Amino acid sequence: MTSHAPSQPPRNDPAPLGSAIVTGGTAGIGHAIACALHARGFGVWVTGRNVPEDRVLAEIGSRSAFVAVDHSSSSAGAATVAAVDDRFGPLRVLVNNAGRRHGATVSALDATEIRATLDLNVLGTMMMTQAVVPRLTAAGGGSIINMSSRLAVVGMPAVSAYSASKGAINGFTVATAIELAPAGIRVNAVAPGMTRTPLIDEWIAEQPDPVAAEQAQSALVPLGRLGTPQDVAAVVAFLASPEAEYLTGMILPVDGGYTAA
Template sequence: MSAADPAPLGTALGTALVTGGTSGIGLAIARGLVARGFGVVATGRERPEAELGERIVFLEADHAAPDAAESVAARLGEPFGPLTALVNNVGRRHNDTIAELDRDSLLETLALNTVSHMLLTSRLAERLGAARGAVVNVSSRLAVVGMAGVSGYAASKGALNAFTVAAAVELAPLGVRVNAVAPGMTKTPLIESWLADQPDPAAAEQEVAGRVPLGRLASPGDIAGAAVFLASPESGYITGAILPADGGYTVS
């Protein structure tokens, strides 16, 4: 199947694995993949109380654990057909200033935001290659735009971008495409909670949205649309790309 001849809507596209796929951007990606024709296995540390939706299977996993990649690869079935997509979404924020950087906390951030994605890609590469599948890494605008107080987080995402382009070249002979989506500030539960804690939530949102050329924060669905495209046959001739989904922030 080539980009010039993508699978039509409604076609079953196999199994996609979405790490951290039970809330926020991850859940929006999982649901977007289902709408496109994938079945999804979504990982999380705890089973969510709310239903994830049809064709989404929960797999318990703590991607911060040293053996997480091996454990997930061993337990990952293919309930909807061959494994055709891996979305490396799970991550954590790191909001220390440079003066506050702590070795242990910094290593935890790098281990989850970068190393866990590298190892899971490694452990699943052959299975993805058998189906000529795709890897989508969830990066950040902060990998390429300087901002005070987020150097640890930015470094982890910058490293993820570097892995994305290197892996795209190395895995191309297997038929595996590797791309990344780089979200801007997105109205996830975490950001909505932050806004709610501000003295004037509406003014705070207006202030941060005012820095974005499109004039608003992203919704999880905005990011999901980009990630689903990169996972789907429509992007079959795209690999090694870092796709900004930031409302024009990084080019303004």
């Protein structure tokens, strides 16, 4: 477990709203969330398996630092929280974003791959949540935001294991929201639709007609376009903020109306 911080960590300039942990926060939706939280007034700790390029922390902002961790390990939650110091102020937010996409038909499901998906998507979220509760309680409360998916409630071929993992996240979210409410800890989940991450951009580019492929996917969305990481990040930042202090136990779709349709 190692941490990587800016060259001049602002130890005497704590963030106005305290600090936040964003797991899997070095790229894609996680990175957008880290940037949005920093812009809202949080200091941000991002986690990942590999130390990112310096520009990743620079893009987030001056109040950011990195912790190297594999969230599929059952000890990762405790180790991550132990590595987070108070340079940005008290810990107030956890965003459980680290996860993996598992694509396989039912006939091709592999037990090892299923366990890897559940270890990262479900166990990782549970252990991180358990680890931050004492710190959030000591700070007088806080916000936990879990990353779910439209595929937890909408059927699609060849994603059954992934869908099952995100269904588990929904159940965990509502149960912990009730359990942790007396401590002033709010627990919500965000369920993105198809979002223009590098993975989705790569999939679109691989299609025989990329323009037609994107248009076909966009046509399934009532608002007429695919989501962006910034769309998701804006909702997460709101849920983390004091403005959302009366929201808990929500599974909030950020999908342009896809699941409503």
